[in-house]
Amino acid sequence: MLRASAAKNNIPVNLLAVTDPAVDSGIVHGEVLLAYADAVTGADRSALAPAIAALRDAMGDGALVQAAAIAANFSMNDRAANAIGIRLEGFFLADSGDYRATLGIDNYPSARNTLND
Numbered sequence: 135m136l137r138a139s140a141a142k143n144n145i146p147v148n149l150l151a152v153t154d155p156a157v158d159s160g161i162v163h164g165e166v167l168l169a170y171a172d173a174v175t176g177a178d179r180s181a182l183a184p185a186i187a188a189l190r191d192a193m194g195d196g197a198l199v200q201a202a203a204i205a206a207n208f209s210m211n212d213r214a215a216n217a218i219g220i221r222l223e224g225f226f227l228a229d230s231g232d233y234r235a236t237l238g239i240d241n242y243p244s245a246r247n248t249l250n251d
Contacts, residue, residue: 137233149233166192167201174205212244221248 140147140161151159151168159168166188173185190198214220222230227248234240 149237153237163189163192163197170201171205174202175209216244 137147137149145160147160148157149159151157151161151164155165155168158164161167166185169181170185170189173181186198189201239245
């Protein structure tokens with residue numbers, strides 16, 4: 135979704151920032167948002183409070199609420215889809231091959247739901 139909305143708005147995005155913190159994503163406050171996403175999805179609970187504070191300081195309370203809602207919704211949808219083995223639609227699979235390969239997404243355990251029969 136980020137890739138599509140960025141393309142629609144002519145915002146160059148470097149998705150390698152998702153897996154390499156040294157890479158600039160091209161998104162305003164991208165480093166803060168990625169740190170928050172890592173803290174929310176990671177196992178290091180001590181990283182969460184500083185990530186929340188950094189996001190709030192950089193973008194405000196409204197952005198923190200929006201980021202939390204997006205993270206929660208994505209987690210819910212992703213877990214439900216993985217639990218029942220929903221496969222990606224063919225058009226999305228074809229259109230996402232480049233960045234799935236670049237980011238190593240096809241190596242994630244849940245990729246077997248889509249890539250293998």
